[in-house]
Amino acid sequence: xxxxxxxxxxxxxxxxxxxxxxxxxxxxxxxxxxxxxxxxxxxxxxxxxxxxxxxxxxxxxxxxxxxxxxxxxxxxxxxxxxxxxxxxxxxxxxxxxxxxxxxxxxxxxxxxxxxxxxxxxxxxxxxxxxxxxxxxxxxxxxxxxxxxxxxxxxxxxxxxxxxxxxxxxxxxxxxxxxxxxxxxxxxxxxxxxxxxxxxxxxxxxxxxxxxxxxxxxxxxxxxxxxxxxxxxxxxxxxxxxxxxxxxxxxxxxxxxxxxxxxxxxxxxxxxxxxxxxxxxxxxxxxxxxxxxxxxxxxxxxxxxxxxxxxxxxxxxxxxxxxxxxxxxxxxxxxxxxxxxxxxxxxxxxxxxxxxxxxxxxxxxxxxxxxxxxxxxxxxxxxxxxxxxxxxxxxxxxxxxxxxxxxxxxxxxxxxxxxxxxxxxxxxxxxxxxxxxxxxxxxxxxxxxxxxxxxxxxxxxxxxxxxxxxxxxxxxxxxxxxxxxxxxxxxxxxxxxxxxxxxxxxxxxxxxxxxxxxxxxxxxxxxxxxxxxxxxxxxxxxxxxxxxxxxxxxxxxxxxxxxxxxxxxxxxxxxxxxxxxxxxxxxxxxxxxxxxxxxxxxxxxxxxxxxxxxxxxxxxxxxxxxxxxxxxxxxxxxxxxxxxxxxxxxxxxxxxxxxxxxxxxxxxxxxxxxxxxxxxxxx
Numbered sequence: 001x002x003x004x005x006x007x008x009x010x011x012x013x014x015x016x017x018x019x020x021x022x023x024x025x026x027x028x029x030x031x032x033x034x035x036x037x038x039x040x041x042x043x044x045x046x047x048x049x050x051x052x053x054x055x056x057x058x059x060x061x062x063x064x065x066x067x068x069x070x071x072x073x074x075x076x077x078x079x080x081x082x083x084x085x086x087x088x089x090x091x092x093x094x095x096x097x098x099x100x101x102x103x104x105x106x107x108x109x110x111x112x113x114x115x116x117x118x119x120x121x122x123x124x125x126x127x128x129x130x131x132x133x134x135x136x137x138x139x140x141x142x143x144x145x146x147x148x149x150x151x152x153x154x155x156x157x158x159x160x161x162x163x164x165x166x167x168x169x170x171x172x173x174x175x176x177x178x179x180x181x182x183x184x185x186x187x188x189x190x191x192x193x194x195x196x197x198x199x200x201x202x203x204x205x206x207x208x209x210x211x212x213x214x215x216x217x218x219x220x221x222x223x224x225x226x227x228x229x230x231x232x233x234x235x236x237x238x239x240x241x242x243x244x245x246x247x248x249x250x251x252x253x254x255x256x257x258x259x260x261x262x263x264x265x266x267x268x269x270x271x272x273x274x275x276x277x278x279x280x281x282x283x284x285x286x287x288x289x290x291x292x293x294x295x296x297x298x299x300x301x302x303x304x305x306x307x308x309x310x311x312x313x314x315x316x317x318x319x320x321x322x323x324x325x326x327x328x329x330x331x332x333x334x335x336x337x338x339x340x341x342x343x344x345x346x347x348x349x350x351x352x353x354x355x356x357x358x359x360x361x362x363x364x365x366x367x368x369x370x371x372x373x374x375x376x377x378x379x380x381x382x383x384x385x386x387x388x389x390x391x392x393x394x395x396x397x398x399x400x401x402x403x404x405x406x407x408x409x410x411x412x413x414x415x416x417x418x419x420x421x422x423x424x425x426x427x428x429x430x431x432x433x434x435x436x437x438x439x440x441x442x443x444x445x446x447x448x449x450x451x452x453x454x455x456x457x458x459x460x461x462x463x464x465x466x467x468x469x470x471x472x473x474x475x476x477x478x479x480x481x482x483x484x485x486x487x488x489x490x491x492x493x494x495x496x497x498x499x500x501x502x503x504x505x506x507x508x509x510x511x512x513x514x515x516x517x518x519x520x521x522x523x524x525x526x527x528x529x530x531x532x533x534x535x536x537x538x539x540x541x542x543x544x545x546x547x548x549x550x551x552x553x554x555x556x557x558x559x560x561x562x563x564x565x566x567x568x569x570x571x572x573x574x575x576x577x578x579x580x581x582x583x584x585x586x587x588x589x590x591x592x593x594x595x596x597x598x599x600x601x602x603x604x605x606x607x608x609x610x611x612x613x614x615x616x617x618x619x620x621x622x623x624x625x626x627x628x629x630x631x632x633x634x635x636x637x638x639x640x641x642x643x644x645x646x647x648x649x650x651x652x653x654x655x656x657x658x659x660x661x662x663x664x665x666x667x668x669x670x671x672x673x674x675x676x677x678x679x680x681x682x
Contacts, residue, residue, distance in 0.1 A: 010082050010094060012111045014042055015163070016143025018150070020082065027081050032149070033058060034081075037074045039150055041095070041104035042111055043159050050101035057155040075102055112141045113163055120170050128180040135174040142167060158338035165302075168198060175207045184214040199231045206243050213251055213258060221251055237323050300343055307331050307350040314353040315471060317510045321548035324353075329365060332372050341379035342392055348373050349395020352434040354475035356482075356515065358405045358444060358619035359587065361551040366403040373399050394422040394431055401438025406617040416442040433463055433472035440479055444618040447626065447669075448651030450660050454483035457496075474503050478515055478662065482620065486652075486660035490523060493662075514540075514547050518663040521560070526656070526665060530564050537561060537664075555586020556663070562592075563624070563658060566666035571631045571675045573598055590614070591625045594632035607636055615648075623649065624658030627666045634675055646676045 010027070013019040018039045020027040029035045040057055041049055055067040064070070079092050086092065095104055109115055119138035123131045146163040147156045171194050178187040191208040195201065205228035212221040225240075225248045232238050240248075250258055310331065314324035328351055335347035348369070360366045373396045380389050380396075397419035404412035416438040423435040440456050443449050457479030464473025477500040484492035497516045504512035521536035537560045544553040558580075565574040576599040585592045590613055597606035610632050616625035626648050633641035649657075652669045659665040 009107060009110060012038070012042060012106060013143065014039065015112045015116065015141050015146050017148045018042075029081060030077055033070070034074050034078055036150060036153070037071065038078055038104070039147055040155060041102060042106070042113075043147075043156055044103065045114075046103055046105055048098045048101045048103045050099075052100070054101065057153070060154065113146060116141050116163075116170075117166065120166055120173075123170075123173065128177040131177040132174060132181065132183075135170050135177070139167070139170055139174065155339065157336075158340070161334060161337045168194075168201065172201065172203050172207060175204070175211070179207065179211055179214070184211045187211040188215070200236060202228070202232070202241055202244060205240075206247055209244075209247055209251070210258065218251060218254075222248065225251070237326055300338065303331060303335055303343075303347060304350060307347050311351050311353055314351075315509055315511065317546075317548070319546075319548065321511065324351075325362060325365065325548075329368060332369065336372065336375075341376050342389060344372070344376045345380065345389070345392035345396050348376060348399055349392060349434075352395070352398070352430075352437075354437055354471045355402050355405070355441060356475060356478045357549060357552045358441060359551040359617065360403070360405055361549055366405075370400050370403045373397075373403075390422050390426055391428065391431060394419050394426070394435060397422070398434045398438040401435075402441050405441040406444075406619040408615065408618060413442040413445060429463055429467040430469060433460060433469050436460055436463075437472070437475065440475075442618075444620065444622055446651060447623050447649055448653070448655060450483045450486035450652075450655055453479055453660075454487075457483055470503060470507050471509065474500050474507075474509060474512055477503070478512070481515075481519055482660050482662040485519070485522065485526075485662055485665075486655045488654075488656055488659075488668075490526060493519070494523070511547060511549075514543055514549070514552075515662060517543065518560075522659065522662065522664055525564055525567050526659070528567075530567070533564055534561060537564075555584055555588045558583040558585055559588050559621075559624075560664045563664040563666050566627070566631075566657075571627065571634055571667075571672045573631060573635050576600060587617075588621075588625070588628075591616070591628040594636075595628065598632060598635050603636065606632060607638065610636065610638060610641060620661040621658055623652050623655065623660065623669060624664070624666050627657040627669070627672050630672045630676060634679055637679065639680060642676050642679055646673060646680070649673055649676075 010020055010022050013021075018029075018035045020029060020038065029038065036058055037054060040054060051068055051071055054071050055063050058071070059067055075095060079086070079095050082094050083092060094106065095102060108118070116138050119134050123134040123138070126134060145151065146160050147153075150156050151160070171190065175187045175191050175194075178184065188208065188211050191204055191211065195204050195208060198204065205224065209221040209224045209228075212218075212224060225244060228244060229240050232240055247258075307328075310324040310327055313320040315321075332344070332348055335344040338344070377393065377396050380393060383390070383393075397415040401412050401416035401419060404415070416435070419435040419438050420432070423432040436456055436459060440453060443453050443456065457476045460472050460476030460479065462476075464470060464476055477496040481493045481496040481500065484490070484496065497519050500512050501516050504510070504516075517540040518537075521533055521540050524530075524533035524536050537557060541557040541560075544556065547553060562574060562578050565578050566572075574595065576596075579592055579596040579599050581593070581596040590609075593609040594606045594613070597603070597609060610629070613629055616622045616629075626645050629641065630645045630649070632638075633645060649669055649672060653673055655669050657666040657669045657672065
C-alpha cells in the first residue's frame with residue numbers, strides 16, 4: 001500500500017466536520033463543494049471514483065451543463081491545497097487521476113475514521129487493561145457525528161451508519177473492559193449517558209445493571225432493568241431478550257456468580273438432567289454473546305442476520321409476526337444506506353416468510369417495501385447472460401409479487417412470472433419455493449383459478465418435503481386445503497388440514513392453527529350444520545386479535561356469520577339482522593351496503609351503492625364478493641350489473657363461492673349463475 005512521503009503526510013478528519021491538516025496546521029478547503037469532493041473520495045477508501053459518479057453525487061437532482069468542468073476545477077484546487085510544494089506539471093501523489101476518475105491515495109493512518117476502525121479491531125484481541133487504553137484513545141478521535149457537514153447526502157449514508165454503529169460498540173466494549181477490571185463506578189455514568197441517546201441497546205442495559213449491582217446498588221440495578229423493559233416494549237414492541245431476563249433473575253436471587261460472571265453450566269447436578277427450555281435459552285444467550293464478540297464490526301453481517309431473525313420471528317405467533325413487520329422496514333432502510341444494491345437485495349429478499357392470506361396486513365408498509373425492491377432492481381447491473389445477481393433479482397421480484405397481493409396492477413403477475421422463471425432456471429429449491437409463493441399470491445386475477453392454485457400447492461408440498469423446507473411444505477398444504485375446498489373436495493381438504501396441523505405441532509408454527517380452526521367451521525357450514533358452524537366461527541374468532549394478521553381479522557367474523565345464511569338459502573336477500581350496518585364489516589362493507597339498504601326497503605340508496613361498487617380485490621374472497629353483488633342486483637333487477645357479474649363468475653361455475661379462502665362459503669357459484677340466467681331470460 002502506498003504511503004505519503006515521510007514529513008509530508010496530510011491528516012484527514014471525518015469523525016465530525018470534514019477537515020485536513022499538515023504539519024503547519026489546518027488546510028483551507030475553500031467551499032462546500034471542495035470538501036464534498038474530498039469527503040466522497042475518502043468514503044471510497046483509496047478506490048477510484050469516476051467523474052460521472054462525482055457529478056451525480058454532487059448534483060443528484062439536475063447537474064448543470066458544466067458539471068464535469070466544475071469537478072475538475074474543484075480537484076485542481078484541492079491538489080493545490082493538499083500539495084502546495086508540488087512543482088508545476090508534475091504528477092500529483094495524493095489526489096491522483098486514475099482512468100475515468102480520481103482517487104485519494106492516503107496512507108492507512110491518514111484518516112481518523114480508519115485509525116478508529118483499526119483500534120477497535122485490535123482491541124478485540126487484547127486483554128482488558130489494554131482494551132481500555134486502546135478504546136479510550138479511539139473514542140477520543142470523535143469530534144461529533146461522522147461527516148457532519150454532509151449528513152443529508154445519499155452517498156455518505158451507509159458509511160455514517162457503519163461508523164456510528166462501530167462507535168456504539170466501542171463504548172459498550174470499553175464499559176465491559178472496565179467491569180472486567182473492577183472499575184464499576186467509572187462504567188456507570190458513561191453507560192447512563194450512552195443509553196440516554198441509544199435506549200434500544202440491550203447490551204448497554206445489561207452492562208449498566210451489572211455495574212450497579214457490583215457497586216452494591218441492587219435496587220438501582222433492578223430499576224434499570226425495569227426501565228429497559230418498559231423502553232423496549234414501548235419503543236420497539238419487544239420484550240427484553242434472554243440476557244436481560246437472566247440477569248434480572250440472578251440479581252433477585254443474589255447469585256454469587258454475578259461477581260465473577262463465569263460461564264454457567266447447563267447441566268443440573270442434582271438429577272443429571274436438563275430442562276430443555278432452560279438449556280435452549282442458555283445456548284441462545286451464549287451464541288449471541290459469541291456472535292457479538294466475533295462479528296464486532298460486521299455491520300453488513302449483523303444486518304443480514306437480523307433479517308434472518310425477523311423471518312424466524314414472524315412464524316412464531318402473532319406477537320412475533322407483528323414485531324417482525326414493525327422492524328422489517330428499518331432493516332431495509334439500513335441496508336439501503338450502504339449504497340450496495342446487492343446487499344439491499346439480499347436483505348429485502350431474505351424475508352421469505354410464507355404468506356397464505358391474500359389481503360395485506362399493512363398496505364402502507366407493503367407499498368414502501370415494493371418501492372424499495374423496485375429501486376434495488378433498477379440499481380442492480382443488468383442481466384449479463386451468465387447469471388450474475390440472478391438469485392438476488394429473483395428474490396426481489398418474488399417480494400414484489402407477494403407484497404402486491406390483492407392488487408389490480410399487472411406488475412404483480414409480471415413480477416411473479418419473472419421470479420418463477422429465474423428460479424426454475426437456477427434450479428434452487430428454496431428460491432423456487434419463495435417464487436411459487438409469489439405465483440400463488442398473483443393467481444387471483446379472475447375467478448375460477450382454484451385448479452391452477454392446486455397445482456402450485458402440490459408442487460410446494462413436494463418441494464418442501466424433498467428439501468426440508470418445512471414452512472413452505474405447510475404453505476403448500478394450506479393452499480391445497482383452500483383449492484380442494486373451492487372445488488367441493490372436502491375429503492381432500494381434510495387430508496391437507498391434518499397434514500398442516502401435524503407439521504405445525506412438530507415445528508412450533510402456531511399461526512397454522514388459526515387457518516385450520518376456521519376451516520373446521522367452514523366444514524360444518526358446508527355440511528349444513530349451521531348452529532354448530534356459528535358456534536365454531538365465534539370460537540375461532542377469539543384467536544384472531546392475537547394472530548398479528550389484521551388483513552385477515554378485520555371484518556371476517558360478520559362476513560362468516562352472514563355466509564351461513566347464503567349457504568342455506570342461496571342467492572336470496574338476507575334478513576335485516578344478518579346485514580346490520582353497525583357491525584364491523586371491515587374491507588367488505590362496500591358489498592354489504594347495498595344489501596343492508598335493501599333489507600330496510602331503501603331501494604334508491606341500494607342502487608346507488610351497487611353502481612358504486614369497484615371490481616373486488618384479486619384475492620381469496622373475489623368470488624364471494626361477486627356473489628354478494630349478484631344478490632343485490634337480482635333483488636333490484638339490474639341487468640347491467642347482472643351481466644357484468646355473470647361474466648366475472650362464469651369461469652368459477654364448478655366452485656363453491658368463497659370456499660377457496662378455506663374459511664367460509666356462500667354456496668355453489670352455479671346457483672348464482674342459474675339465478676342470473678333466469679333473470680336475464682337466458
